[in-house]
Amino acid sequence: MNVTEKAAYLKGLAEGLAIDSSTPEGKLLLTMVDVMGEMADTIAEMSEMIDDLNDVVDELDEDLGELEADYYAFDEDMDEEDEEDFDGGALYEVTCANCGDKIYLDDENLKEGSIECPSCGKTLEFSYDESDDFDEDDNEAETEE
Numbered sequence: 001m002n003v004t005e006k007a008a009y010l011k012g013l014a015e016g017l018a019i020d021s022s023t024p025e026g027k028l029l030l031t032m033v034d035v036m037g038e039m040a041d042t043i044a045e046m047s048e049m050i051d052d053l054n055d056v057v058d059e060l061d062e063d064l065g066e067l068e069a070d071y072y073a074f075d076e077d078m079d080e081e082d083e084e085d086f087d088g089g090a091l092y093e094v095t096c097a098n099c100g101d102k103i104y105l106d107d108e109n110l111k112e113g114s115i116e117c118p119s120c121g122k123t124l125e126f127s128y129d130e131s132d133d134f135d136e137d138d139n140e141a142e143t144e145e
Contacts, residue, residue: 007033007040098122 001009014033020026092110094103099120109115114125 002044003040004044007037011037094124094126096120096122096124 011033014030019029021030090107092105094105094115095101096103096117096119099117099122101117101119103115103117103124105115110126113127114123116123
C-alpha cells in the first residue's frame with residue numbers, strides 16, 4: 001500500500017467514524033486527514049518527477065559514456081600514431097601565418113626547410129641551423145668548467 005492509498009484509507013476511516021466537525025477535536029482530526037491526503041498527492045507527483053529525472057540522468061550517463069569511449073579511443077589512436085612517427089627528438093611549434101593553426105615539427109621536418117600547412121595548404125618556409133641543436137655533451141662540458 002502506497003502513501004496515497006494509506007491517506008485515502010484514513011479519510012475513509014474518519015468518514016466511517018462520523019467524526020463531528022463542530023467540535024474542536026473533530027475539526028482538528030478532519031483537517032489533519034485532508035492535509036495528509038494533499039501531502040500524499042504531492043509526494044506521488046514528486047515521486048513521478050524523480051523517476052523521470054532518473055531516466056534522463058541515465059540517458060545522459062550513457063551518452064557521456066559513449067563520448068568518453070570515443071574521445072579516449074581517439075586519444076589512444078593518436079598516441080599510437082605519435083609514437084610511430086616521433087623518434088624522441090625535440091619538437092618545435094610553428095604557427096601558420098595564413099590560418100593561425102599550430103603545427104609541431106621535429107628536426108627532420110625542419111631540415112627540409114618547408115612544410116605544407118595541413119589545415120590550409122599554404123607552404124611554410126623556415127631556415128634550420130644545425131648549430132642551434134642542443135647537445136648534451138656540450139652542456140656537460142660547460143657545467144664542468
